[in-house]
Amino acid sequence: MGSKQSPDSRQSHSTRQRQAVLHSTRSSPLFRSTQEIHTELRSAGESVGLATVYRHLQSLAGEGVLDTLQTKKGELLYRCCRSDGHHHHLVCEHCGRTTEIDGEEIEAWIEQAAIRHGYTNVSHTFEMFGLCDACRRGSAKG
Amino acid sequence: MGSKQSPDSRQSHSTRQRQAVLHSTRSSPLFRSTQEIHTELRSAGESVGLATVYRHLQSLAGEGVLDTLQTKKGELLYRCCRSDGHHHHLVCEHCGRTTEIDGEEIEAWIEQAAIRHGYTNVSHTFEMFGLCDACRRGSAKG
DNA sequence: GTTACTGCAAAAACTTTGCATTATT
DNA sequence: AATAATGCAAAGTTTTTGCAGTAAC
Numbered sequence: 446m447g448s449k450q451s452p453d454s455r456q457s458h459s460t461r462q463r464q465a466v467l468h469s470t471r472s473s474p475l476f477r478s479t480q481e482i483h484t485e486l487r488s489a490g491e492s493v494g495l496a497t498v499y500r501h502l503q504s505l506a507g508e509g510v511l512d513t514l515q516t517k518k519g520e521l522l523y524r525c526c527r528s529d530g531h532h533h534h535l536v537c538e539h540c541g542r543t544t545e546i547d548g549e550e551i552e553a554w555i556e557q558a559a560i561r562h563g564y565t566n567v568s569h570t571f572e573m574f575g576l577c578d579a580c581r582r583g584s585a586k587g
Numbered sequence: 588m589g590s591k592q593s594p595d596s597r598q599s600h601s602t603r604q605r606q607a608v609l610h611s612t613r614s615s616p617l618f619r620s621t622q623e624i625h626t627e628l629r630s631a632g633e634s635v636g637l638a639t640v641y642r643h644l645q646s647l648a649g650e651g652v653l654d655t656l657q658t659k660k661g662e663l664l665y666r667c668c669r670s671d672g673h674h675h676h677l678v679c680e681h682c683g684r685t686t687e688i689d690g691e692e693i694e695a696w697i698e699q700a701a702i703r704h705g706y707t708n709v710s711h712t713f714e715m716f717g718l719c720d721a722c723r724r725g726s727a728k729g
Numbered sequence: 730g731t732t733a734c735t736g737c738a739a740a741a742a743c744t745t746t747g748c749a750t751t752a753t754t
Numbered sequence: 755a756a757t758a759a760t761g762c763a764a765a766g767t768t769t770t771t772g773c774a775g776t777a778a779c
Contacts, residue, residue, distance in 0.1 A: 748762095
């Protein structure tokens with residue numbers, strides 16, 4: 446179970462653009478959209494095409510080099526992977542800071558629930574959003 | 588905690604179009620996209636504009652009348668609510684059938700995890716995808 | 730009669746694709 | 755030199771918006 450086929454990762458040459466994209470994701474602890482990363486690269490003086498950024502982010506995510514996160518509105522965001530195993534994110538909606546959460550308990554729960562309902566080959570999406578401690582203190586609430 | 592402000596739900600008049608949209612979501616056990624629902628309505632002879640379907644689905648979801656589900660690729664799907672409380676979905680990727688899962692355990696786990704990391708006002712996204720029993724039997728696997 | 734909804738079509742936002750050019754191995 | 759990546763711009767998708775007309779209360 447769970448044998449991952451090698452994703453179709455073209456884009457394996459080590460080009461300046463690929464390095465730039467990778468470096469950009471490593472330079473920020475936040476998950477960011479393709480467009481944001483592209484803008485950042487341009488601002489930093491890197492000349493990279495938007496399509497190229499799209500291609501590399503997809504490729505890198507497919508290879509497991511980057512983590513992806515889907516916002517509630519459906520945007521796909523990218524960030525460098527911090528850990529190997531399967532994990533989830535606790536994202537501060539105010540500052541964007543992310544805490545990785547080991548999902549063992551949840552995985553077990555999911556497995557149970559799936560079996561109980563006769564499902565197999567189960568995958569899932571799971572993200573948590575909230576207000577981190579620092580932001581709670583900083584931003585007074587009405 | 589968790590006091591929901593009333594969403595800005597305009598579209599409160601009971602019009603033929605609103606009824607049609609609502610009826611359509613009730614006529615199918617599956618989560619469907621706005622475009623799919625619009626197409627279905629048109630096929631059924633209902634004259635409804637696409638923008639109107641978008642507006643009503645958003646409105647109804649905001650009011651809690653419809654459930655939403657986000658696919659892995661970011662599409663937002665709608666279906667009539669089956670239960671009041673907070674719950675999650677186990678979606679068959681083959682036939683689209685959905686099983687609602689009470690999320691009490693998971694809610695508790697999330698609460699714990701959030702507190703442990705100093706987060707407050709936590710919300711989450713969580714969906715499970717798999718192959719249901721019927722489809723597993725039906726579709727032979729390589 | 731007033732207010733809100735509808736539909737169209739235009740616009741907006743985002744992502745993918747074709748192809749000639751350029752860089753990498 | 756051969757092969758793959760790049761960049762641009764065009765095309766493809768999906769969702770939102772403006773506004774005149776229409777329906778609901």
